[in-house]
Structure formats: C-alpha cells, structure tokens
Amino acid sequence: MGLADVVRPExxxxxxxxxxxxHIHQHGELARADLTQLLGLNRSTIxxxxxxxxxxxxxxxxxxxxxxxVGRPSHLVGPRSDGPYVIAVxxxxxxxxxxxxxxxxxxxxxxxxxLRPHDTGSIAVADRILADAATIEREVPPGAFLVGVxxxxxxxxxxxxxxxxxxxxxxxxxxPFHELLATRFPPWIPIRxxxxxxxxxxxxxxxxxxxxxxxxxxxxGKIGVGAGMIVDGKALTGAGGLAGEVGHMVLDPAGPVCRxxxxxxxxxxxxxxxxxRASGWLRPPTRHAVAQVVEAAxxxxxxxxxxxAQVGSALGLAIANLVNLLNPEVxxxxxxxxxxxxxxxxxxxxxxxRHAMAxxxxxxxxxxxxxxxxxxxxxxxxxxxxxxLADPYGTVQLRLA
Amino acid sequence: MGLADVVRPExxxxxxxxxxxxHIHQHGELARADLTQLLGLNRSTIxxxxxxxxxxxxxxxxxxxxxxxVGRPSHLVGPRSDGPYVIAVxxxxxxxxxxxxxxxxxxxxxxxxxLRPHDTGSIAVADRILADAATIEREVPPGAFLVGVxxxxxxxxxxxxxxxxxxxxxxxxxxPFHELLATRFPPWIPIRxxxxxxxxxxxxxxxxxxxxxxxxxxxxGKIGVGAGMIVDGKALTGAGGLAGEVGHMVLDPAGPVCRxxxxxxxxxxxxxxxxxRASGWLRPPTRHAVAQVVEAAxxxxxxxxxxxAQVGSALGLAIANLVNLLNPEVxxxxxxxxxxxxxxxxxxxxxxxRHAMAxxxxxxxxxxxxxxxxxxxxxxxxxxxxxxLADPYGTVQLRLA
Numbered sequence: 001m002g003l004a005d006v007v008r009p010e011x012x013x014x015x016x017x018x019x020x021x022x023h024i025h026q027h028g029e030l031a032r033a034d035l036t037q038l039l040g041l042n043r044s045t046i047x048x049x050x051x052x053x054x055x056x057x058x059x060x061x062x063x064x065x066x067x068x069x070v071g072r073p074s075h076l077v078g079p080r081s082d083g084p085y086v087i088a089v090x091x092x093x094x095x096x097x098x099x100x101x102x103x104x105x106x107x108x109x110x111x112x113x114x115l116r117p118h119d120t121g122s123i124a125v126a127d128r129i130l131a132d133a134a135t136i137e138r139e140v141p142p143g144a145f146l147v148g149v150x151x152x153x154x155x156x157x158x159x160x161x162x163x164x165x166x167x168x169x170x171x172x173x174x175x176p177f178h179e180l181l182a183t184r185f186p187p188w189i190p191i192r193x194x195x196x197x198x199x200x201x202x203x204x205x206x207x208x209x210x211x212x213x214x215x216x217x218x219x220x221g222k223i224g225v226g227a228g229m230i231v232d233g234k235a236l237t238g239a240g241g242l243a244g245e246v247g248h249m250v251l252d253p254a255g256p257v258c259r260x261x262x263x264x265x266x267x268x269x270x271x272x273x274x275x276x277r278a279s280g281w282l283r284p285p286t287r288h289a290v291a292q293v294v295e296a297a298x299x300x301x302x303x304x305x306x307x308x309a310q311v312g313s314a315l316g317l318a319i320a321n322l323v324n325l326l327n328p329e330v331x332x333x334x335x336x337x338x339x340x341x342x343x344x345x346x347x348x349x350x351x352x353x354r355h356a357m358a359x360x361x362x363x364x365x366x367x368x369x370x371x372x373x374x375x376x377x378x379x380x381x382x383x384x385x386x387x388x389l390a391d392p393y394g395t396v397q398l399r400l401a
Numbered sequence: 402m403g404l405a406d407v408v409r410p411e412x413x414x415x416x417x418x419x420x421x422x423x424h425i426h427q428h429g430e431l432a433r434a435d436l437t438q439l440l441g442l443n444r445s446t447i448x449x450x451x452x453x454x455x456x457x458x459x460x461x462x463x464x465x466x467x468x469x470x471v472g473r474p475s476h477l478v479g480p481r482s483d484g485p486y487v488i489a490v491x492x493x494x495x496x497x498x499x500x501x502x503x504x505x506x507x508x509x510x511x512x513x514x515x516l517r518p519h520d521t522g523s524i525a526v527a528d529r530i531l532a533d534a535a536t537i538e539r540e541v542p543p544g545a546f547l548v549g550v551x552x553x554x555x556x557x558x559x560x561x562x563x564x565x566x567x568x569x570x571x572x573x574x575x576x577p578f579h580e581l582l583a584t585r586f587p588p589w590i591p592i593r594x595x596x597x598x599x600x601x602x603x604x605x606x607x608x609x610x611x612x613x614x615x616x617x618x619x620x621x622g623k624i625g626v627g628a629g630m631i632v633d634g635k636a637l638t639g640a641g642g643l644a645g646e647v648g649h650m651v652l653d654p655a656g657p658v659c660r661x662x663x664x665x666x667x668x669x670x671x672x673x674x675x676x677x678r679a680s681g682w683l684r685p686p687t688r689h690a691v692a693q694v695v696e697a698a699x700x701x702x703x704x705x706x707x708x709x710a711q712v713g714s715a716l717g718l719a720i721a722n723l724v725n726l727l728n729p730e731v732x733x734x735x736x737x738x739x740x741x742x743x744x745x746x747x748x749x750x751x752x753x754x755r756h757a758m759a760x761x762x763x764x765x766x767x768x769x770x771x772x773x774x775x776x777x778x779x780x781x782x783x784x785x786x787x788x789x790l791a792d793p794y795g796t797v798q799l800r801l802a
Contacts, residue, residue: 156758156760158760165760166760213640214640215639215640215644227726231632231637232635232637232638234633236632236633236637236727237633237728238616238727238728238729238761239614239615239616239728239729239730239764240728240760240761240764241728242728242758242760242761242764243616243726243727243728243761244726244728245725245726245728245758245761246725246726248725248756248757248758249722249725249726250652250718250721250722250756251651251654252653252654252655253652253653253718254653254655260758261755262755262756317651317654320651321650321651321722322726324646324647324649324650325628325644325645325646325647325650325723325726326637326639326644327638327639327640327641327642327643327644327645327646328639328640329640354662354663355649355651355663356649357557357567357643357646357649357661359557359559359566359567359641359643360639360641360643360644360646363640363641363643
C-alpha cells in the first residue's frame with residue numbers, strides 16, 4: 001500500500017466516476033441496478049455518478065422494454081453511440097491499420113495500407129496515420145468526438161517520453177515518434193504508444209482468451225518474437241517499459257546466429273524466418289510465405305509438417321522457461337505462433353512436460369488469441385481510452401477548454 | 402482499477418490507520434509533522450489515527466529534547482518497544498533459525514539450530530520451531546505481544562491453503578505445514594509461509610539493496626537456485642504462488658543433467674554442486690565446502706578461480722535472459738551467488754553484455770544483498786507483520802477476544 005492509496009474524501013466522487021465508466025466500457029450496456037450491486041455503492045451515489053457521465057456526453061440511459069417482473073424495470077446505461085471514440089493504429093513491418101473504436105470496444109471504421117519498403121520512415125508513417133485518421137473521422141457517427149490516439153508498434157517504447165528506443169523491422173532507433181504524432185493532432189488529444197505484444201496482452205486480458213486470468217502471457221510471432229505479460233491483473237512493463245524482450249531469451253548457446261548478434265535466441269529458433277527455414281522454404285521470404293507454409297502443413301505436406309514440429313519443439317522449451325518463472329494461467333500464442341499451436345501442439349506440449357515443473361505446468365493452458373489477428377489493434381484502442389477512463393471529467397474538459 | 406478500489410467513506414479511517422502504521426514500521430520513529438506532510442493528511446486526521454494506534458498498544462509518542470527552533474517541537478511517533486512482535490523462521494536444508502522481530506524490523510532475539518538429516522521431517526521441524534519460539538518468548542521485553550508467525554522455506558507454497566507443494570532439499574511434497582504450525586500456536590496468531598527467495602526479495606526491497614526500485618530480482622543460490630521478483634513495487638507470485646522456479650530455466654539443452662530430470666537447467670550450471678564440480682572439488686560436498694572454495698578463490702587458487710569464472714559465465718547468461726524479459730533496475734545475488742558476483746563479476750558482465758539488449762542492459766545494476774545472509778529471515782518477519790499492517794485494529798482485537 002503506497003502513499004497514493006491514502007483516502008481523501010474529495011477524491012471519492014472522481015474515483016467512482018472513473019470506475020463506473022470503466023465498467024461500462026468493459027462490459028457494455030448494464031442495468032443501473034446491476035451497477036449498484038456490482039460496485040457495492042448505494043443507489044444515490046450511482047445515480048449522481050451516472051448523471052455526471054451523461055452530462056459529459058459519454059454514456060446514455062434508456063428505459064428497457066417492459067419486463068415480466070413486477071415494478072419499474074431498472075434503467076439501462078451504455079456507451080453513447082455518438083459519444084467518445086479513439087483512433088487505434090497498428091503499425092507492422094509492412095502494414096498500417098488505422099481504425100476508429102468507440103467506447104465499449106466497437107470498431108466503427110478501419111483503413112488498411114501496405115507499407116512499401118521506402119515508406120517505413122517515421123515521418124512517412126506519421127503522415128500515413130494522419131491521412132487515414134482524416135478519412136476515418138468522416139465515417140464515425142455525427143457528434144462523436146475523438147478522445148485519444150493509441151498506437152501499437154513492433155518495438156520498445158520508453159516509459160516517460162515514449163521515444164521508440166528500437167523497432168528493428170521498421171529500421172527505427174531512438175525515434176521521437178510521440179512528438180511526430182503530437183504535432184499532427186490537436187493539442188488536447190492524448191497520444192499513447194506501446195509495444196504490440198504489450199497491447200495485445202492487454203486486449204486479450206480485457207476481452208479475449210485471457211479474460212479473468214490474473215497471470216497471463218501473450219506471445220506474438222512475426223519476424224521477431226515479443227511477449228506481453230499480465231501479472232496479478234496488470235501489465236508488466238519493467239522499470240523502463242522495456243520488459244518482454246523474450247525473443248532474445250537464449251534457448252541454446254550452440255543455436256543459430258540471431259539478428260541481435262547473439263546465438264540461439266528464441267527469435268532465431270521460432271520466428272518466421274526459422275519456420276520457413278525449418279520447412280525447407282527455398283523461395284524469397286515474402287509477406288505471404290508463412291501463410292503458404294502453414295497451408296501446406298495443414299494439407300499434410302511432410303517438409304512443412306516437419307518444420308512446424310521443429311519450431312514447436314523450441315517454442316515448447318521457451319514456454320516451459322516462462323511457465324517456471326512466471327506461473328501463468330494462460331499462454332496465448334499469436335501471429336505466426338498461432339498456427340504452430342494449432343498444428344504442432346504435440347511438439348509444444350512434449351517439451352512443456354519435459355521442462356516445466358509439475359506445479360505450474362498443471363495450471364497453465366495454451367490458447368490462440370480470442371481476438372484473432374486484431375489483438376494489438378484492439379489493445380491500441382484500450383491504450384487510447386486510458387486517459388478518459390482514468391479521469392472522465394478532466395479529459396472531456398480539456399477538449400472543451 | 403478494480404472493484405476493490407471503490408471508495409467507501411467508512412473505510413477511510415481503517416485505511417489511514419494501516420498506512421500510518423506501515424510507515425512507522427518501514428521508516429522507524431518519525432515526527433508527527435513529517436507524517437502529516439508525507440501522507441498529505443491533515444493534522445487532526447493524523448492526530449486521531451495516532452491516538453488509535455497508541456490505544457492499541459502498537460506505537461508510542463514522546464516529546465523530543467528541546468530543539469533550537471522556535472515553537473513547540475513536533476512529537477515523535479515510533480514502534481513501542483514492549484509492543485507487537487513476530488516470530489520469524491528461516492528453514493534451510495540443514496538449518497533452522499527462529500527469531501523474534503519487533504515492529505520496525507529490529508531483531509530482538511534469535512536461536513539457531515543445525516538440522517540433522519533425520520530431523521528434516523515436517524513434524525520434527527514444526528516441533529523444533531515451537532520449542533525455539535518458547536525459548537525466544539522469554540527474551541522479549543515484558544509486555545510485548547506476539548502478532549504473527551512467518552516462515553521462509555526452500556520450496557514452493559501454494560496460495561490459499563499454504564500447502565508446501567515441494568521442498569526437495571527437505572524431502573517434502575504436498576506437506577500441510579501451515580496446518581502443522583497452526584495446531585502448535587494460539588488460534589488467533591496468523592501464520593504465513595512463503596518461499597525463501599520470495600521473502601528475501603521482499604526484505605531486500607523494503608530494507609535492503611533494492612530499496613526504492615520498482616522492479617527487482619533477488620536470486621538465491623543454495624543446492625537449488627530460486628528467484629523472488631518485485632514487479633512495479635509488488636511481489637510477483639504467479640497464478641498459484643509458484644512463480645520463481647528460475648532454477649529450472651533451461652540455459653543449454655546439451656548441458657548437464659539436473660535433479661529435475663531435465664538438462665542444462667540454471668541450477669545444474671550455477672548451483673552449489675555446479676560450483677564445487679567446476680572448481681575441481683573432490684571431497685564430499687559438506688555444508689562448508691562452498692565457503693572453502695570461495696576462500697580458495699579469494700586467495701588466488703587457480704582451480705577455484707576457474708570454477709567461479711565458469712559458473713559466473715552461466716549465471717551471466719541466466720541474468721541476461723531475466724533482464725530481457727523483466728527489465729529490472731536491480732538484480733541481487735544472494736547465497737552462494739554473492740561470492741560469485743564479488744569474485745567473478747567480469748565473467749557475469751561479459752555474458753550480460755553479449756546477450757542482454759542494450760536498453761534494459763543499460764538500466765540494470767547487479768548487487769549483493771543489503772541484508773547480508775539475513776534477507777530471508779527478515780523477509781519472514783515482514784510476511785508475519787502483514788496481517789497487523791493490513792488491519793491493525795482487527796488483528797489486535799482478535800488477540801483480545
């Protein structure tokens with residue numbers, strides 16, 4: 001319990017407002033009576049908090065159709081469809097997705113663009129996002145208002161100034177990308193950047209395959225391999241926001257050379273290039289090569305199946321190390337790791353049985369993402385909603401000031 | 402922000418009482434004025450909270466010697482010397498330490514016993530603790546009262562029922578050790594068990610080499626190797642309390658066989674047996690063998706120095722994996738790992754430079770324990786104080802009921 005937990009009576013109303021809004025954002029429309037019961041607040045407190053949130057244009061109330069029960073049915077409170085929305089962006093090595101997401105998590109509109117190799121510079125990407133955001137803003141319901149921008153990217157973001165320390169697949173190093181975006185959006189719009197695996201973990205925890213789990217790990221395979229970790233219900237960031245570099249966990253000091261200069265890193269054994277190599281892929285590693293290898297394995301092609309088994313085995317060893325260390329309930333395998341779980345579960349589980357301790361081994365389940373390929377995009381939206389959810393009044397006031 | 406954060410006015414007084422007591426426990430005697438300022442509470446709130454704590458017999462106030470300043474000096478509030486104390490126990494493979502620790506962390510008295518091989522059964526150990534606690538209770542100040550028992554042990558403890566899932570060096574498996582102790586102490590005394598590395602991490606974070614760090618790892622080397630992790634200021638327990646089995650992180654699939662049946666686990670490469678083997682130790686691995694090897698290395702004996710360097714190298718690789726994954730500010734090396742840091746820092750750092758990513762590598766510092774060999778014992782005391790610190794009134798009332 002830290003100093004921040006000292007209770008000052010004047011903060012109670014602000015805190016309750018934030019909690020009720022977060023609840024509606026996470027669970028969607030709810031009966032006022034259920035909110036009262038769920039949160040353990042009395043009816044008059046809930047009524048005044050809801051009145052505040054309605055006044056801010058964030059939620060709306062409606063009377064439900066007459067129920068069978070006796071007495072007045074409880075009002076329903078839900079996100080206002082022409083209320084707040086965020087711009088959520090997912091940047092990949094060769095692709096940018098920009099979307100508008102409403103309170104409650106509904107994707108209102110989205111725009112996908114491939115990035116050509118010479119378009120991955122930080123200024124070009126920032127311009128791309130601004131142009132797509134402008135297109136998307138024309139598609140949201142009239143009256144809806146922007147409350148934040150969230151960006152998922154394949155790199156590490158420093159806590160504090162949100163400088164992108166490195167994003168090797170974009171060729172970025174120490175890029176002040178937050179600053180680049182901030183000059184392109186109105187000054188009252190909060191902008192947040194984070195690592196793709198970190199926001200993917202957040203989204204899977206809130207709305208996907210790790211919902212309800214206290215401890216979960218989301219692994220994402222692309223060219224690199226990243227991890228987002230949930231510990232006791234919260235994101236594990238590390239001291240500087242740089243945690244989750246699981247791709248460079250050494251699994252075999254005698255293993256293949258990694259892009260980082262070391263040997264036998266997880267990335268060098270289970271990343272996309274490793275899968276292609278293990279499957280005997282001889283053509284250039286284009287964007288769709290991994291999909292083709294997976295399709296071949298699904299059809300029973302021996303080299304592709306052997307590749308999946310080999311990568312699955314290394315992946316199982318890596319997961320065993322994580323299970324021993326962190327004792328998660330759920331490990332979610334996303335990106336190129338999802339088909340390895342679908343087609344190579346036997347190889348993964350065999351290594352897990354061999355290297356994980358019986359106690360934590362018995363508690364963990366391996367899953368593919370509940371949000372399919374959108375975990376990081378939805379996670380970017382959650383990131384963008386954080387300032388509003390933490391302080392609904394302050395965030396809306398900033399816009400009106 | 403979860404449901405537990407909903408603010409109910411009636412809980413404010415209870416919360417403030419707990420926070421003030423925790424502050425005094427952590428920092429020792431403080432001026433009333435400093436407490437007021439530190440906690441951001443007003444003077445009348447602090448006065449009434451302190452009056453509550455004095456009434457419960459937990460703290461005492463005194464007027465300081467006249468200062469040079471103008472006006473009345475602020476009263477000093479501190480732990481009451483004949484106030485609450487805990488029994489803190491550290492169980493090792495061949496040793497039990499039982500101690501009495503007062504509020505504020507002062508060790509009032511301690512009793513050490515070697516365990517003979519046939520004395521490590523759970524009933525024998527529980528009886529030993531009870532006998533030592535009885536001796537120790539005669540040495541605490543008259544009027545002091547027991548508020549909790551905390552036990553550190555070399556094994557994993559399940560959250561909830563606190564069954565010792567496994568403690569291989571004691572030969573325990575699924576031992577209901579909490580129950581065994583509960584029948585030996587008065588029913589109103591809360592008893593807490595935890596893993597030695599976990600409580601060592603807690604103590605080093607509160608009072609030792611990781612003080613003030615948000616993210617820290619405490620590694621302890623004995624026959625096995627364990628990890629206690631602090632993430633964002635809190636202990637990382639995992640879903641079932643089983644996190645921290647770093648000893649079975651595989652560092653080299655072609656490495657030596659481990660006691661767990663796997664190959665190349667961290668424990669098999671950096672534990673006490675590995676150090677003795679790498680140093681060419683030919684005599685039986687007695688309790689003091691590691692100390693002799695360390696002493697030989699200190700004196701420049703070549704085989705011992707080579708052993709330290711070899712183990713240091715594997716240790717550096719393990720730390721690199723942890724740094725990449727968790728981005729800690731501090732990694733503390735305790736037990737048999739402390740002399741490896743003192744004498745083999747070059748080997749450790751070389752592997753860290755090679756395998757850790759530049760970002761998190763630049764943020765981490767390696768340290769020996771601030772509490773020397775007592776990290777786990779002090780941690781057991783902190784564990785035992787938790788119920789009192791969380792609910793001073795309720796815990797004292799239980800005793801008086």
